[in-house]
Amino acid sequence: MPQIIDQIFVLLKHWLMGYIPALLQPVVSAILSVVPVLIAFPLLFAITTVLERKGLGRMQNRYGPNRVGPFGFLQPMADGIKSLTKEDIIPRTADHLVHLLAPVVIVIASFLVYAVLPIGRNMVIVNLNAGVLFFFAVGSMVELSVFMAGWSSRSKYSLLGAMRAIAQMISYEIPLVLASIVVIMAAGSLSTVTIVNLQATYTGIWPHWYVFTPWGLTGFVIFMIAATAESNRCPFDLPEGESEIIAGYYIEYSGFKFALFFLGEYLGMFATSAMAITLFLGGWAAPFSFLTWIPSYVWFFTKLLALIAVFIWIRGTLPRLRMDQLMNFAWKFMLPLSLINIFAAGVWHYMPAGISRWFVVTLIVALACILLSRGLRRNKWFHVRTYRFAS
Amino acid sequence: MLGQGILKGLIETARNFFGSYVNKDRLTTVQFPEERLPQIEATRDFPLLVYDGTDWQQGLRCVACLICEKACPPQCIFIEKSTDKKPDATGKPQFYPARFDIDISVCMSCQICVEVCPFDAIKMDVEFELSTTDRFGGLLLDKQQLAKSNEYYNRIHPTEAGAVDAALADERAKAEAKLRQAAEAKAAAAAATPPPPPAEKTVIQ
Numbered sequence: 001m002p003q004i005i006d007q008i009f010v011l012l013k014h015w016l017m018g019y020i021p022a023l024l025q026p027v028v029s030a031i032l033s034v035v036p037v038l039i040a041f042p043l044l045f046a047i048t049t050v051l052e053r054k055g056l057g058r059m060q061n062r063y064g065p066n067r068v069g070p071f072g073f074l075q076p077m078a079d080g081i082k083s084l085t086k087e088d089i090i091p092r093t094a095d096h097l098v099h100l101l102a103p104v105v106i107v108i109a110s111f112l113v114y115a116v117l118p119i120g121r122n123m124v125i126v127n128l129n130a131g132v133l134f135f136f137a138v139g140s141m142v143e144l145s146v147f148m149a150g151w152s153s154r155s156k157y158s159l160l161g162a163m164r165a166i167a168q169m170i171s172y173e174i175p176l177v178l179a180s181i182v183v184i185m186a187a188g189s190l191s192t193v194t195i196v197n198l199q200a201t202y203t204g205i206w207p208h209w210y211v212f213t214p215w216g217l218t219g220f221v222i223f224m225i226a227a228t229a230e231s232n233r234c235p236f237d238l239p240e241g242e243s244e245i246i247a248g249y250y251i252e253y254s255g256f257k258f259a260l261f262f263l264g265e266y267l268g269m270f271a272t273s274a275m276a277i278t279l280f281l282g283g284w285a286a287p288f289s290f291l292t293w294i295p296s297y298v299w300f301f302t303k304l305l306a307l308i309a310v311f312i313w314i315r316g317t318l319p320r321l322r323m324d325q326l327m328n329f330a331w332k333f334m335l336p337l338s339l340i341n342i343f344a345a346g347v348w349h350y351m352p353a354g355i356s357r358w359f360v361v362t363l364i365v366a367l368a369c370i371l372l373s374r375g376l377r378r379n380k381w382f383h384v385r386t387y388r389f390a391s
Numbered sequence: 392m393l394g395q396g397i398l399k400g401l402i403e404t405a406r407n408f409f410g411s412y413v414n415k416d417r418l419t420t421v422q423f424p425e426e427r428l429p430q431i432e433a434t435r436d437f438p439l440l441v442y443d444g445t446d447w448q449q450g451l452r453c454v455a456c457l458i459c460e461k462a463c464p465p466q467c468i469f470i471e472k473s474t475d476k477k478p479d480a481t482g483k484p485q486f487y488p489a490r491f492d493i494d495i496s497v498c499m500s501c502q503i504c505v506e507v508c509p510f511d512a513i514k515m516d517v518e519f520e521l522s523t524t525d526r527f528g529g530l531l532l533d534k535q536q537l538a539k540s541n542e543y544y545n546r547i548h549p550t551e552a553g554a555v556d557a558a559l560a561d562e563r564a565k566a567e568a569k570l571r572q573a574a575e576a577k578a579a580a581a582a583a584t585p586p587p588p589p590a591e592k593t594v595i596q
Contacts, residue, residue, distance in 0.1 A: 058408045061418055063418060313405070318397065
């Protein structure tokens with residue numbers, strides 16, 4: 001019985017496919033796989049916006065939105081209606097076509113990456129044998145759309161925001177990819193389905209998640225920090241920077257295009273969270289062997305919601321970084337640490353299993369972390385500034 | 392160690408998050424339409440016209456002297472002086488405002504009209520829920536909308552109204568005493584000169 005509940009969506013699709021003529025089967029199969037994702041994740045976006053606002057409010061000792069519907073849970077509807085009925089303003093000097101395309105591109109890019117994310121056991125749209133590569137390749141389309149938005153608006157603020165966003169996203173994409181390389185090394189595969197299947201086995205009651213190894217934990221932390229920066233969320237929200245450049249690259253957007261940007265950004269956040277789950281947290285696998293009777297998709301969405309909660313928690317805690325701090329952190333801490341982490345994963349692979357490799361690999365990673373953080377701190381001396389060109 | 396401050400901050404926000412569900416004192420928000428804070432006594436927003444007694448037309452203290460209209464910096468007061476006189480609350484015949492309009496969309500709540508009024512006729516109201524669908528007519532308050540009873544004034548600004556009432560009573564008593572003195576002097580004069588003119592008596596009364 002648990003197996004049937006676990007596979008209910010897969011069985012449902014097979015049952016529906018039985019009634020479809022053979023000629024139409026590939027098309028209908030694709031539609032049946034894609035449409036649930038197109039419904040589930042925007043719905044999750046709607047729920048997340050209200051939960052985020054309520055959670056942030058509680059972190060600042062406020063009630064969040066509590067007027068629309070029971071406990072304010074119909075707020076996303078009100079927001080949606082508002083953004084649909086708002087006037088769509090396009091600056092006169094803007095490049096109209098690119099201005100229109102930018103929000104479309106960000107949403108398409110954000111949706112495309114869901115194709116390779118396994119939501120449950122046997123529940124993946126396509127099992128690409130280069131799934132992880134596809135994810136990062138399509139994920140970098142977001143940068144393109146951000147720059148399209150910033151450039152086509154013909155506004156100083158948007159251009160500043162776009163330039164910051166590009167600098168930040170390119171810098172953090174490197175640690176993001178390097179952090180996931182350790183998993184690819186361990187799994188020996190680029191397919192997301194294979195990576196999850198390898199993690200869904202148990203020793204006793206304990207799962208074989210990659211986060212439960214020293215290099216996996218380091219990789220996970222680096223991946224999550226880089227994912228925060230990739231999705232332009234606090235404390236890496238310089239591209240948006242409400243208090244300085246108002247909304248950054250989408251300052252000239254209003255109405256539904258603005259909502260599309262918002263949607264794209266949240267979908268990107270969900271996608272990178274889902275990728276972190278797939279790579280490090282065992283995907284749809286249960287955390288203990290005796291909990292495998294709970295359906296796999298429930299585990300996936302539980303983990304996803306937990307990671308979103310962490311994102312919100314961090315957003316409610318940390319102030320925005322400065323541009324030089326952001327860059328220093330990416331190039332002087334994250335990049336060397338992720339390279340050392342790859343080395344540590346290699347050491348782990350070639351040492352005999354046992355306590356000794358745990359000790360050695362933990363030492364490598366911890367030492368690197370401490371030394372690199374000391375290196376970050378060393379540059380913080382106070383001195384009188386001299387302005388070479390201004391005086 | 393790198394990240395110590397971040398952990399401290401995370402603990403603080405987590406404490407806020409859970410604490411706000413347990414401890415109501417943490418939430419300082421007053422949810423306005425349902426909950427209201429008591430207004431402080433010095434609250435003021437737009438002017439009102441005080442009337443004595445029960446009839447707002449009869450008891451209006453305003454004598455249409457036009458001082459407030461001239462003193463008003465944004466010129467939001469419009470007064471049309473009456474051509475006839477009408478007895479006020481004390482029975483003394485006075486001019487009265489045939490029209491008294493205040494445009495509260497122009498009024499800046501400076502209280503200068505209140506400061507200059509020699510008759511304690513114009514005072515500041517505390518009513519603030521004045522939103523309307525008609526931004527021209529709905530915000531132009533006429534005489535009837537402005538007229539508020541002395542009891543209402545006593546309720547919204549007790550200390551100030553008490554002082555005003557005492558001063559007014561004092562003034563009226565003084566005026567009455569003066570009148571009585573004058574009457575007595577006249578009566579004494581009448582007693583000294585034997586044939587008193589009959590018209591004098593009506594004046595005394």
